[in-house]
Structure formats: C-alpha cells, structure tokens
Amino acid sequence: MTEKARVRTGGRSARIQASVHAAVETLLAELSRSELTIPLIADRAGVTPSTIYRRWGDLAELLGDVAVQRLRPVSDPADTGSVPGDLEAWSIQFADEMSSVPGRTMLRDIFAGTTDSKNPSYCCSFTDLQLGVINRRAIDRGKPGFDVELFIDRVVAPILYRILFRELPPSTDYCRQLVSAAVPGHAEPVHAVTDA
C-alpha cells in the first residue's frame, strides 16, 4: 500500500496524502492512540473511509506511513570538518532522537504494519542516505571515506538494539565507544583534524 502511495506523488493523490497525514497528526494530539479509527481520520481529512482503506489498507499501515514521513531527515548531517567528528555527532543525535518517546512511538508504528510492509526499509534508507552524505563529503574533500555497511553493523544496529530491546537507552559515551571502535582514526582528537 505504501509503495503505491509513494509512487503517486502528484496532484490530487498528493493532496489526499497530505490531508490524511495532517488529520492523523491533529487527532493524535487530541486523542489517545487507541481511540483513533479510520472513519474518524477520514472525517477530519474530508475524504471517505474507503479512500483510506484503498490507499493504506489499514490503520497500522497508515500510522507507519505517517511515522516514515516524520523520520525523513529535514537536513544533511552536521558538518564538523572530519569524518569521525561527523559520525560521532550523527550517532549521538540519532540515538537521542530514536530513544525519545516520539522516536520510540515512531519505531513502534513502523513495525505495526504487515510483516511485508515497506515502512521499516524506508526508515533504514534514510539512515543509508545520511551516512552516504558524510561519506561523499569526505571523498569530495580528498579525505578517506568509511565503510557505510560496516558502520551500520557496528554502530547503528547496536544503538537500535538498545532502544528496541533494552530498558536502558544508549548513552552518549556508549555511542562514542561504538564510533571509536568502528571508524579508523577516530582515536585522534576530533578538533585537531583540519579540513584542507
């Protein structure tokens, strides 16, 4: 369902998506999640319930789609002047945002759809894109890049494991240790790394 929703991005279809997403966001501010229903959302968005069922399938898939849109990064990762610095800053911010109550609610919504929902992989592709920006930034400056896949295995995955499965969220020190073990040259003081 979401795949379809993402392909048809223009005109009437885009307006329906925007209006349904806005209705969900407004209603979530007024009601508890268990009170939310598709007829209620349709009424607020000014569409018929069948429009929502046709496009999203069910409430879980719609909430997952809204969460994906909220997780879409609004800007490039902070530019600290070095790859280790960028990766450390990105990881700490990622851990912080994803372990917040809104972050954990978005993760829950992303997993609440069907087991073949595309929502988790959209979420993961945002991470790939952000890390890709840091990598290209380094290469464009003639600095060594880093192994994005290895970084995901060694830093992103354990941060999310702690958030999803453990009661203790990942601390800033924990993030720093993961980055430092995963990225060569991270032991150098970040501030001393100058940009050519």
Added chain:
Amino acid sequence: MTEKARVRTGGRSARIQASVHAAVETLLAELSRSELTIPLIADRAGVTPSTIYRRWGDLAELLGDVAVQRLRPVSDPADTGSVPGDLEAWSIQFADEMSSVPGRTMLRDIFAGTTDSKNPSYCCSFTDLQLGVINRRAIDRGKPGFDVELFIDRVVAPILYRILFRELPPSTDYCRQLVSAAVPGHAEPVHAVTDA
C-alpha cells in the same frame, strides 16, 4: 500488565493465562489477525473480556505476551564442543528462526504494545540467557569464555537490524562473518577444537 501476569504464576492465575494463550493460538490458526478481538478470545477461553482487559490491558499487549512465550527457548544452545562453534551454530539458528514469517510476526507483536511494554526486554533476556549458557559451559571446562555484551553488539544486533529494517534477510555467510569478526579464535577450524 505483563509484569503482573508474569509474577502471578500459580493456581487460578496460571490457568487463566494458559487458557487465554491457547485461545489466541487456536483463533490465529482460524482467523486473520485483524479479525481477532478480545471478546472473541474471552469467549473461546471461557473467561470474561474484563478478565483479559484487567490482566493485559489491550489486544496488542496480549499478542505481545503470547509472542514472548513462543520465543522462550525450549532447550539449551547446541553443544558443538567449542565456544566459536556454539556461537556460530546459535547465530545461524537465531537468524534463521527470527527471519522466518512466524519469527517476524512475533517480533511485530512484541513491538506492537505500548512504548513502555516489557515484552521486548523479555525477548532480549532470552538471548542473554542462551549466550550465558554457552559462556558458562566454556568456563566450566576451563576454556576461555567470551564477552557476551560485545557479542550482542557485534552479532545479535546486526542480525536483528537486517531482519527488522532490510528486505534482505541475514544469510548464513553473513552470520559466520559476524561471529568470526567478534569472537577471538574463531578463525581456527571448528572441528579441530577438541573438548578436554
């Protein structure tokens, strides 16, 4: 809710839990997940809906509790005669089970409860226990153990990241590579390691 359910394990309370869990399992074999309701489960289990609401709070929390019980390991990890061999066998089986359709459905159910649900941490504690068995088995034999926390960061977390966020499930080769990079001495051929 689940915390409470797990504490009261004896007598009437245990019988109610067993009967409600059995009702969920039977109904899931007959109906689609979206057709499942608490009144239907209560009727099948021979309890009142309010018994279920009082004990589990809502349907998502009940389904998560059923998933946790299914994820509880039924036996100790396979004993291959060496720590690297045990960890490789455990990881491959873990990846295989969790990436199956029933595995991914259980993961979804575990995350579908409230954001402060204990279900994900029960799931994670089963992993800790299984890895602890492998570690103690080695130490009891006078062999070196391994760092369970590091193994979770380096092997368990990336396996689950692939299952949860990526469309490509973790392959056996991928699991072997993770274990081999995480566990010292894994480069030795597993079959050559004899047990004292």
